Amino acid sequence: MSLHEQPNREMVCRRCKTLYYPLLNSATACRFHPSFFVSRRHDDQQRYYELKPGDPPYAAKFYDCCGAEDPQAPGCSAAFHVSYDDS
Ligand SMILES: [Zn+2]
Ligand SMILES: [Zn+2]
Numbered sequence: 001m002s003l004h005e006q007p008n009r010e011m012v013c014r015r016c017k018t019l020y021y022p023l024l025n026s027a028t029a030c031r032f033h034p035s036f037f038v039s040r041r042h043d044d045q046q047r048y049y050e051l052k053p054g055d056p057p058y059a060a061k062f063y064d065c066c067g068a069e070d071p072q073a074p075g076c077s078a079a080f081h082v083s084y085d086d087s
Contacts, residue, residue, distance in 0.1 A: 013081035020081045030082070031075030035065035 010019045016032050039061045062069045066076035 011081070011083045011085075014084050015079075015082050016075070018081070022083070025081050027080055028078040030079050032077055032079070033063045033065050033068070033073075033075050034077050035063060037061060037071055038064045 008021065008023065011022055012018070013020055013030055016030050018030070020029060060069075061071075063073065063076070066073075068076065
């Protein structure tokens with residue numbers, strides 16, 4: 001924790017945009033996807049988005065990091081929250 005942080009003040013995480021207290025920050029506090037939500041077939045060719053009737057064949061959308069197909073899926077990686085003050 002850097003010196004200028006105020007542990008009792010709410011901070012906004014630069015990565016997940018969640019409000020957090022620096023005092024409660026931990027190595028598992030921040031859940032995020034290290035990669036982007038993409039629109040293509042899974043690399044492993046095994047898990048496919050269930051295409052609905054009328055969906056174009058490229059409608060497969062998922063996180064490139066973990067294959068989660070729900071944009072709201074909880075992050076597959078965890079780390080400390082990152083404050084905007086950190087450089
Ligand atoms: Zn992920
Ligand atoms: Zn965070």
